[in-house]
Structure formats: C-alpha cells, structure tokens
Amino acid sequence: MTIESLAEGVIARDQRAMARAITLVENVSPEGATLIGRLFGRSGGAKIIGVTGAPGVGKSTLVDGMTTEWRRRNRTVGILAVDPTSPFSGGAVLGDRIRMQSHAGDSGVYVRSMATRGHLGGLAQATNDAAVILDAAGTDVVIVETVGVGQGEVDIVRTADVSIVVMVPGAGDDVQAIKAGIMEIADIFVVNKADREGADRAVSEIEAALMLHEYADGDWRPPVLKTEAARSTGVNALLDAVEQFVECHEHDRDRLRVRAEVRLRETLSGQLIASLERRDDTRAALEDAVERIARRDIDPYTAAAEIMERAG
Numbered sequence: 001m002t003i004e005s006l007a008e009g010v011i012a013r014d015q016r017a018m019a020r021a022i023t024l025v026e027n028v029s030p031e032g033a034t035l036i037g038r039l040f041g042r043s044g045g046a047k048i049i050g051v052t053g054a055p056g057v058g059k060s061t062l063v064d065g066m067t068t069e070w071r072r073r074n075r076t077v078g079i080l081a082v083d084p085t086s087p088f089s090g091g092a093v094l095g096d097r098i099r100m101q102s103h104a105g106d107s108g109v110y111v112r113s114m115a116t117r118g119h120l121g122g123l124a125q126a127t128n129d130a131a132v133i134l135d136a137a138g139t140d141v142v143i144v145e146t147v148g149v150g151q152g153e154v155d156i157v158r159t160a161d162v163s164i165v166v167m168v169p170g171a172g173d174d175v176q177a178i179k180a181g182i183m184e185i186a187d188i189f190v191v192n193k194a195d196r197e198g199a200d201r202a203v204s205e206i207e208a209a210l211m212l213h214e215y216a217d218g219d220w221r222p223p224v225l226k227t228e229a230a231r232s233t234g235v236n237a238l239l240d241a242v243e244q245f246v247e248c249h250e251h252d253r254d255r256l257r258v259r260a261e262v263r264l265r266e267t268l269s270g271q272l273i274a275s276l277e278r279r280d281d282t283r284a285a286l287e288d289a290v291e292r293i294a295r296r297d298i299d300p301y302t303a304a305a306e307i308m309e310r311a312g
Contacts, residue, residue: 003031003038006021006024006035007021010039011138013137015110018133018137022112025130028270032129035133036133039133043135045140046134046135046139046141047141047161047162048135048142048162049142049143049144049160050143050146050156050163050164051063051164052163056168057168058192058230059146060081060145062166062190062192062229062235063143064102065229066239067079067103067143068103070140070141070239071108075141076139076140076141077103077108077110077140077141078109078112078137078142079109079112079143080127080130081145082127082145082147083115110134131144131159144160157184158259162242162245163185163186163187163188164186164188164190164242165188166192167189167190168193168196169194170196170197183210187222187245188223188245189206189223190227191203191206191225191226191227192227193228193230194228195228203226220248276311282310285306289307
C-alpha cells in the first residue's frame with residue numbers, strides 16, 4: 001500500500017490499515033513520519049486517557065471495564081496496551097489483548113499491544129504516533145495503558161489528556177502514590193480491588209497527602225475513587241470523573257502547549273541523533289567518543305560539543 005492509500009484506509013477506519021500504520025511508526029521509518037504528516041491535521045478530536053500503576057493493580061481489567069461502559073455510551077474506543085519487550089522477538093511480552101477478548105468482535109473497539117523496546121517512562125516510543133493514528137481514524141476515546149514499572153511512569157502526562165493512577169490496598173501502593181512524581185501526574189486516583197481490607201485507609205492516606213498541596217480557586221483537585229473492576233463496580237463513576245475533567249480542561253491551552261513543546265523536543269532530539277549516526281564522519285566520531293569517555297580521557301559534555309562542532 002502507498003502512504004496515500006494507507007492514510008485513506010486509516011481515515012476510513014479500516015482496521016487492517018490501522019494495524020499497518022501503527023507497525024510503520026513502531027519501526028521508526030521515514031514512511032511512518034510521512035504518514036503522520038498526512039494524518040496529523042485530522043487528529044485532535046479523541047480524548048487520550050492514560051492509565052498507569054504498578055503491576056498487579058488490575059489496570060487491564062479496569063481498562064476492559066471502562067471500554068465496556070464507554071461502548072454503552074456509544075463511544076468508539078482505541079486501546080494501546082504498552083508491554084515489556086521480548087528479548088527474543090522484540091515484541092510485547094504480556095499481550096493484554098488476551099484479557100480483552102470480550103471486545104474482539106466489536107468494530108467500535110481497536111486493541112493494540114505495543115512493546116516498550118527499551119524506552120523508559122512506561123511508554124513505547126511510538127505511542128504518541130499510534131494515538132494520532134487512532135485519533136485520525138475517528139476514535140472517540142484512546143486509552144493508553146502503561147507498562148507498569150512503578151515510579152518511572154511519568155511520561156504518560158506528556159501524552160494523555162487525563163492521567164489515571166491505579167492502586168490496590170494492602171500492597172504498599174498507597175505509600176508509593178504519596179511520592180511527588182506520582183502525585184503530580186495523577187488527575188484521578190483509583191483504588192481498585194476495593195473489596196480488599198484497607199481500601200478505606202488507602203483512600204484516606206491519599207486524600208491526606210492531597211491536602212498538603214495548595215489548590216487555587218477553580219483548580220482541579222484529583223478525586224480518589226474506589227472500584228472493583230472485575231465486577232464493574234465504580235467504573236461508571238470513574239468515567240463521569242474523566243468526562244468532568246475533560247470538560248474543565250477542554251480549553252486549557254497552556255497544558256496543550258507544554259505537551260506540544262515536549263513532543264517537538266523529543267522528535268528533534270531523535271532526528272538529530274539519527275542524522276549523526278547516518279553520516280560517516282560523525283558516526284566514527286560517536287564511536288571514538290564512547291571509547292574516550294570509557295577510558296576517562298574526556299567528559300561527555302566536551303565530547304558532545306566536539307561532535308556538534310564537527311556536524312556543523
């Protein structure tokens with residue numbers, strides 16, 4: 001398929017075209033960049049919902065329940081489930097699609113597992129581009145479920161319109177949530193598996209930590225909600241909170257501008273490194289610099305300055 005026909009297929013919500021498009025951007029090819037250029041102007045209509053939290057808190061079950069409820073509200077849903085990378089195939093290890101088989105025959109739901117491929121921060125490098133593809137396909141809600149590695153899960157705030165931090169009682173997650181990085185990225189806290197002992201205490205501790213933050217009049221104060229995702233208990237209230245947050249921040253240009261700036265800087269950084277590695281002279285300089293740094297003959301800053309000067 002040509003880039004034009006692939007873009008047309010995505011816009012027509014052809015699931016085979018959507019799959020091929022995401023594979024293209026995962027491979028970080030020039031064709032993938034061209035495709036995003038064709039589709040970017042058609043994106044911006046979807047609401048990107050980030051779901052993060054430590055392994056075992058029930059993120060996939062919660063995402064499955066949220067998808068069911070959004071379909072009842074007549075919304076189309078895309079799910080990007082980011083998993084650890086297989087050391088053998090380079091693909092996603094966990095394959096969250098297995099846990100979401102109830103939506104397999106629903107054309108209004110698209111599920112894709114994505115491998116981190118060594119990218120830190122809980123997201124795959126191509127997650128932003130994959131979200132653009134689903135957005136351009138007319139998807140109403142795109143849920144990004146992060147890999148779940150703990151406190152490093154902060155990249156989601158650069159991708160999502162709403163960041164949901166999920167915890168369970170009795171596993172230390174209430175303490176982890178109080179740490180600054182997690183407190184700052186959460187727009188909504190969810191204590192899942194709320195039928196367990198200690199759920200009310202977890203809610204109280206998070207709310208107590210929130211009281212230490214100063215909120216101006218009109219600022220959003222993250223709610224702390226309880227759910228039992230396996231029984232769909234509390235999921236409707238969570239969706240209501242998501243929609244309330246989106247409505248409050250629909251015209252928050254500062255938030256959008258910060259995300260756009262971060263995305264641009266990351267793209268520029270990636271392209272700069274790629275261009276240096278393509279050139280024979282700078283590729284050799286990079287390899288030489290690595291050896292010199294390893295021997296402590298030069299510091300990384302001086303080495304980088306020399307390479308930039310050579311690159312002109």
